[in-house]
Amino acid sequence: MDAALLLLADSRLPAGGHGHSGGAEEAVRIGAITGPEDLARFLRGRLATTGLVAAALAAAACAVGEAAGDDGGAYAEPGAGAWRALDAEADARTASPAQRGASRTQGRLLLRSGRRIWPSPALDALARAVPEGPHHPIALGAAARAAGCAPHDAALATAYNAITGPATAAVRLLGLDPVDVHRVLAGLAPDLERVARASCATTAWEDLPAHAAPALDLLAEQHLRTEVRLFVS
Amino acid sequence: MSANHEDRHQSPASLDRALRLGIGGPVGSGKTALVAALCRTLGPVLRLGVVTNDIYTTEDADFLRRAGVLDPERIVAVQTGCCPHTAIRDDIAANIDAVETLEERFGPLDLVIVESGGDNLTATFSRGLADQQIFVLDVSGGDKVPRKGGPGVTTADLLVVNKTDLAKHVGADLTVMSRDAAAVRDGKPVLFTSIREVPEVYAVAEWVHGVVESWAHARAHHPHGPAVPSTNA
Numbered sequence: 001m002d003a004a005l006l007l008l009a010d011s012r013l014p015a016g017g018h019g020h021s022g023g024a025e026e027a028v029r030i031g032a033i034t035g036p037e038d039l040a041r042f043l044r045g046r047l048a049t050t051g052l053v054a055a056a057l058a059a060a061a062c063a064v065g066e067a068a069g070d071d072g073g074a075y076a077e078p079g080a081g082a083w084r085a086l087d088a089e090a091d092a093r094t095a096s097p098a099q100r101g102a103s104r105t106q107g108r109l110l111l112r113s114g115r116r117i118w119p120s121p122a123l124d125a126l127a128r129a130v131p132e133g134p135h136h137p138i139a140l141g142a143a144a145r146a147a148g149c150a151p152h153d154a155a156l157a158t159a160y161n162a163i164t165g166p167a168t169a170a171v172r173l174l175g176l177d178p179v180d181v182h183r184v185l186a187g188l189a190p191d192l193e194r195v196a197r198a199s200c201a202t203t204a205w206e207d208l209p210a211h212a213a214p215a216l217d218l219l220a221e222q223h224l225r226t227e228v229r230l231f232v233s
Numbered sequence: 234m235s236a237n238h239e240d241r242h243q244s245p246a247s248l249d250r251a252l253r254l255g256i257g258g259p260v261g262s263g264k265t266a267l268v269a270a271l272c273r274t275l276g277p278v279l280r281l282g283v284v285t286n287d288i289y290t291t292e293d294a295d296f297l298r299r300a301g302v303l304d305p306e307r308i309v310a311v312q313t314g315c316c317p318h319t320a321i322r323d324d325i326a327a328n329i330d331a332v333e334t335l336e337e338r339f340g341p342l343d344l345v346i347v348e349s350g351g352d353n354l355t356a357t358f359s360r361g362l363a364d365q366q367i368f369v370l371d372v373s374g375g376d377k378v379p380r381k382g383g384p385g386v387t388t389a390d391l392l393v394v395n396k397t398d399l400a401k402h403v404g405a406d407l408t409v410m411s412r413d414a415a416a417v418r419d420g421k422p423v424l425f426t427s428i429r430e431v432p433e434v435y436a437v438a439e440w441v442h443g444v445v446e447s448w449a450h451a452r453a454h455h456p457h458g459p460a461v462p463s464t465n466a
């Protein structure tokens with residue numbers, strides 16, 4: 001459902017995204033991002049690692065409860081067990097405690113808004129199953145489903161989100177020309193589509209992508225310990 | 234849509250919670266000083282929580298914690314990613330999360346104060362976040378500010394003009410400010426303060442106490458009603 005996908009991916013979705021830089025603030029602080037070229041490298045790396053992992057988790061969350069059982073197409077409401085198990089898969093793929101915290105905070109905020117925008121039993125069940133807040137990709141996938149999107153859409157929105165958040169943060173922090181930065185994003189569009197397709201290739205949760213990005217983990221940890229910061233993460 | 238017990242998340246107008254008071258206004262006008270003063274004066278009679286929206290670091294939250302006016306745990310800081318106005322108006326998710334966290338941890342509360350990060354004269358709180366809002370100006374910005382208006386000055390439930398002790402030094406005419414504010418505010422109240430000289434801010438505290446009482450009264454009489462109490466009486 002294309003219109004729902006646009007709403008979900010829009011940075012104006014009131015779900016707290018504007019407070020998160022996805023490591024970009026710390027990367028700017030230590031001089032790893034100074035302009036559009038190194039921003040592009042940062043985004044490409046982020047998309048290929050945590051972006052792909054998040055997109056695959058979101059696709060899986062979107063597919064939770066779809067067509068359960070052998071009779072094909074029988075719709076089963078996801079139970080708390082399924083949501084907790086998938087959330088644990090996200091936890092296992094998020095090494096840094098700082099990133100875990102940021103992911104759960106964003107997931108909790110998105111779920112709270114999502115439940116009011118697209119009321120659905122599945123989102124209510126997710127909120128009950130993970131009261132401290134599910135990981136962000138899980139919330140995004142579940143909200144995508146509640147909005148009427150397919151798993152591929154959920155993956156695409158999540159991949160998009162993984163690079164647009166840091167890109168916007170870099171614009172604000174460095175005063176980069178926003179048109180330059182949008183050209184960088186446009187250049188990554190084919191990669192976004194590849195990541196979204198790859199995200200839907202796996203059905204067994206334990207086989208979902210698990211690419212690590214140690215540099216992003218370190219940036220996240222260091223960011224939390226930095227005294228002056230404008231972003232939550 | 235299922236009926237469940239977490240549905241207070243679904244309804245921002247629900248009365249089953251503390252009154253949420255937004256305090257906005259330009260940087261340096263005395264918002265944090267006012268929050269501290271209100272905590273000092275109302276702390277003994279009301280159950281309070283405070284959310285700050287620091288622009289960077291947790292300066293305001295730290296100041297309030299050091300001031301010893303409130304249990305430090307009841308003061309929560311929200312980071313706004315360079316966008317203080319977004320966090321109180323367009324995407325209030327992080328602030329709602331902070332308010333609800335305070336209520337879950339320390340509730341029931343009577344009043345949660347949300348201090349904005351400070352912005353220009355156009356920044357006001359969303360009605361989804363604040364039930365009532367105070368806009369704080371100070372006289373050192375010049376006595377023309379009320380005449381220029383702007384949504385903060387014209388629509389806030391209470392306008393506070395602070396630092397009257399500086400009026401003589403900056404050549405600000407308080408009579409002019411009072412007359413201009415009355416002209417653009419359509420009868421809504423205006424109070425002049427010098428938090429420096431009268432740290433108890435009696436008149437403002439009395440106004441706040443009044444809106445909290447109407448809120449509690451409405452809560453007692455319409456526990457699930459959508460009505461928001463009127464405070465202009």
Ligand SMILES: Nc1nc2c(ncn2[C@@H]2O[C@H](COP(=O)(O)OP(=O)(O)O)[C@@H](O)[C@H]2O)c(=O)[nH]1
Pocket residue numbers: 258259260261262263264265266267351395396397398399426427428429430
């Ligand atoms: N002279 C004077 N200074 C004040 C008054 N109220 C606050 N201040 C000072 O103004 C500065 C900014 O106050 P603060 O509360 O941090 O402003 P905020 O940015 O709006 O939160 C601080 O140095 C305060 O001590 C007042 O009534 N008179």
Ligand SMILES: [Mg+2]
Pocket residue numbers: 264265266293348351
């Ligand atoms: Mg302040």
